[in-house]
Amino acid sequence: MRQNGIHHVTAIAGPARRNIDFYTRTLGLRLVKKTVNFDDPSTYHFYYGDEAGHPGTVLTFFPWEHAAPGRLGIGETQETVFRVPEGSVGYWTHRFIEHGVSHDALEKRFGETVLAFKDPDGMRLALVAVPGIENEPAWTTGEIPAEHAIRGFHSASLLLADATPTGAILTDVLGFTEVAREGTLVRYKAGDTAIGGIVDLRAAGNFMRGRSGAGTVHHIAFRAENDAAQGEMVKRLAENHGIHATEQKNRDYFRAVYFREPGGLLFEIATDDPGFAVDEPAALLGQALKLPRFLESRRPQIEAVLPEVA
Template identity: 40%
Template sequence: MKLEGIHHVSSITGDAQANVDFYAGTLGLRLVKKTVNQDDPTVYHLFYGDDKGSPGLDLTFFEYPGARPGRPGLGMIHRIVLRVGSEEALDFWEQRLKGSRRSRGSLEFSDPEGLGLELRVVATSDAPLTASHSEIPAERAIQGFEEVRAYTSNPEASRELLEGALGFERAGDVSWQARGDSRGGRYVYDPAPAESGLPGAGTVHHVAWASLDDEQVGWRDRVIA
């Protein structure tokens, strides 16, 4: 069995309308649906993705109105990295995303609540997952997940889980990759800040990894064994 990259990343927002304005309006993702949290029906759940709502570009948000700002810390994901197809695409996004930080092959920025995001030029065999938007040319559109980055003081502490239980392959000193037959994604660690983390608006709730439908029971048995 092999995981098929990142299925979705879910985060927390305190303002659903501002969230829609940014992710659907500015980033050009499709608002696939608005539903409620299965664990708490009083909480709205927003889903963004490509035109088909495909796994591999599925950003979701739980809305807790007026939620206090969060702060990523030890053990928390602090940045979501998304793919684009070219340096010309980064040129486009650098103009569109005021206050973004450009470096070779990437563009870092934050959403209105401080969630860390990055667009990166990546050579990949993964099919692009794009959404149609009147202001964003198709060749400049976001194409899918590349990786998530988390804070840790000891990357090796996760090796048994990532490699043993989940079947990730080592991709560097502090990075692991899950690649299946159709897609891939990476989990990368950065040194933890001194300040402790605080869940809240602008922080990641969880990341989910994709599997083939007929392998889900096998993965469940493997993880809980």
């Protein structure tokens, strides 16, 4: 069965070393790729995920050492949400207290227990307690035991003036179906996709618009099984909604097209293949700086300007 849902989320961060430390040590994600922004190779592009960086588990960052803080507002991803086992919420609450992570009190959304928190740049994140996922595979570190480890994305919530036009893109193009409403939130689900299968839209009317910067999401990417599936989505987007995506761009680990959805967010459609082991062994993911072929000849100059991250 074709899997739709979230492929990855890409955000903007401040100092690179701090970003790696928080996501690999505090949250226990695996750094599955250390490369550069293909369009601006003077900055890193970090990919964090599960052991292999499967679609639906990957949060990526462009870290700029002196990036100004962004501002949450209309036309942005409001919150990026991870799955944890139902019995792990207490563990994570204590861990956040011990590590000085800014977090909110537990709350309920759509009947699920949610622990919202922020990373060092103020990016809005959350953990959702999901029953029955204790035996799913999990990347573990020396600090975080397997029974409490993060298991991919639960969802992303988008802040919009009007949720209806964006909902039409989710349902007609990206393979989602509206499944619930709660207050100003409208929940969409991508079939039986368990990891990264939910998008929540929050209609906020004339709230102020967001400002890009550290702590904000740059774009959200949705899954396409292959080039053919991606092409079908692009065609439907143009024919049914009058929105034209970019030409396909080879990002080495997936092939991507981009477009602005009606609410102003930058959306990407990314192929599931070939994955992150295409240019280094799976056991060594994220250890070496990997460059696309067209930048390899510039490696000395690129390495000279990138900050040391060890």
